[in-house]
Amino acid sequence: MPASLKPGVVWGDSYKTLVKACKEGQYALPAVNVVGTSSINAVMEAAAKNKADVIIQLSNGGAEFYAGKGCPDSFQAKVLGAVSAARHVHLLAGYYGVAVVLHTDHANKKLIPWVEALLDHGEKFYKECGKPLFTSHMLDLSEDDIDFNLSESARILKRAAKIGMSIEIELGVTGGEEDGVGSDDVDNAKLYTQPEDCLKAWNALSPIGHFSLAASFGNVHGVYKPGNVKLRPEILKSAQDLVQKTHGTGKNPLDLVFHGGSGSEKDKIAASLTYGVFKMNIDTDTQFAFAEGVGKFVSANEKAFKYQIDPDDGAPYKKLYDPRKWLRQGEEFLIKRLDEAFADLRSAGRSLCAGGKPEKKVA
Numbered sequence: 488m489p490a491s492l493k494p495g496v497v498w499g500d501s502y503k504t505l506v507k508a509c510k511e512g513q514y515a516l517p518a519v520n521v522v523g524t525s526s527i528n529a530v531m532e533a534a535a536k537n538k539a540d541v542i543i544q545l546s547n548g549g550a551e552f553y554a555g556k557g558c559p560d561s562f563q564a565k566v567l568g569a570v571s572a573a574r575h576v577h578l579l580a581g582y583y584g585v586a587v588v589l590h591t592d593h594a595n596k597k598l599i600p601w602v603e604a605l606l607d608h609g610e611k612f613y614k615e616c617g618k619p620l621f622t623s624h625m626l627d628l629s630e631d632d633i634d635f636n637l638s639e640s641a642r643i644l645k646r647a648a649k650i651g652m653s654i655e656i657e658l659g660v661t662g663g664e665e666d667g668v669g670s671d672d673v674d675n676a677k678l679y680t681q682p683e684d685c686l687k688a689w690n691a692l693s694p695i696g697h698f699s700l701a702a703s704f705g706n707v708h709g710v711y712k713p714g715n716v717k718l719r720p721e722i723l724k725s726a727q728d729l730v731q732k733t734h735g736t737g738k739n740p741l742d743l744v745f746h747g748g749s750g751s752e753k754d755k756i757a758a759s760l761t762y763g764v765f766k767m768n769i770d771t772d773t774q775f776a777f778a779e780g781v782g783k784f785v786s787a788n789e790k791a792f793k794y795q796i797d798p799d800d801g802a803p804y805k806k807l808y809d810p811r812k813w814l815r816q817g818e819e820f821l822i823k824r825l826d827e828a829f830a831d832l833r834s835a836g837r838s839l840c841a842g843g844k845p846e847k848k849v850a
């Protein structure tokens with residue numbers, strides 16, 4: 488029988504329990520990029536509807552948007568937006584009755600100060616509440632050489648582990664671009680992570696604390712024409728086998744992350760689940776779903792977006808231009824896309840909180 492967890496944000500041991508259950512059960516959780524309360528609530532609603540646990544994450548740009556594009560200090564907006572979003576999730580996740588992993592997305596060398604500022608807030612929150620603000624931060628130094636990547640990751644992990652946090656690192660390069668991080672002109676060999684590099688990461692980081700690894704197996708951010716991307720999930724298996732053989736661990740010792748999940752072939756997603764992938768990032772497809780919902784609503788009710796009152800028959804349109812109407816349709820389309828993601832990743836119906844009841848009392 489799988490372990491059971493209390494609904495709410497997981498961290499430390501509860502996070503490790505969740506990752507272990509995913510890998511043993513060969514399913515993964517969608518990690519959905521959010522930009523505001525509307526997308527965050529839709530993700531939690533979709534998880535509750537699918538009786539699945541879920542990962543909510545913010546890119547630096549998403550965090551900045553959460554704080555407000557007009558916020559006078561862009562760096563502070565990236566920090567405070569992420570803090571604000573995390574506090575929103577901490578307050579509500581328990582009521583949705585599922586386990587939520589709180590994550591930040593790609594942070595390259597220039598964004599290390601962003602991660603460090605979030606750790607400042609995380610430490611403060613830990614002192615106040617006895618838990619960290621985020622479950623895990625991602626540090627993506629894959630554009631730098633591997634020694635720098637691993638020594639910086641080790642430095643950050645040392646600090647994060649003290650407050651029960653994990654980090655995600657990246658080896659090799661995910662093609663395409665995500666929120667200004669990444670590039671289109673990478674050398675093809677770098678699109679496939681070397682198993683030896685994964686072993687190096689294991690050696691450097693596993694003695695310090697928990698980490699997950701975004702390994703590249705031909706994955707690309709964004710959605711491209713079919714045939715443009717050659718996914719080779721067997722690369723993940725080679726990395727797992729090398730660590731297992733070298734250290735005599737159990738099967739699939741690495742906790743792997745699949746970036747660029749949008750638009751990927753379903754059979755390649757299924758294969759990656761057998762090789763220790765527990766997290767699949769999805770952004771492009773959920774962005775489109777939200778936009779499609781809003782777009783359909785606007786096209787179906789065009790006049791309500793031009794006139795407050797119908798110029799011909801004087802009918803009031805307030806009930807249609809009310810943002811709760813069209814934002815809700817965006818949320819509903821996002822939820823529908825996540826129904827598909829939970830099914831593809833085999834996580835529907837497998838929430839570790841299924842035995843528990845949602846929080847009833849005010850904390």
Ligand SMILES: [Zn+2]
Pocket residue numbers: 593661665708746747768
């Ligand atoms: Zn990514």
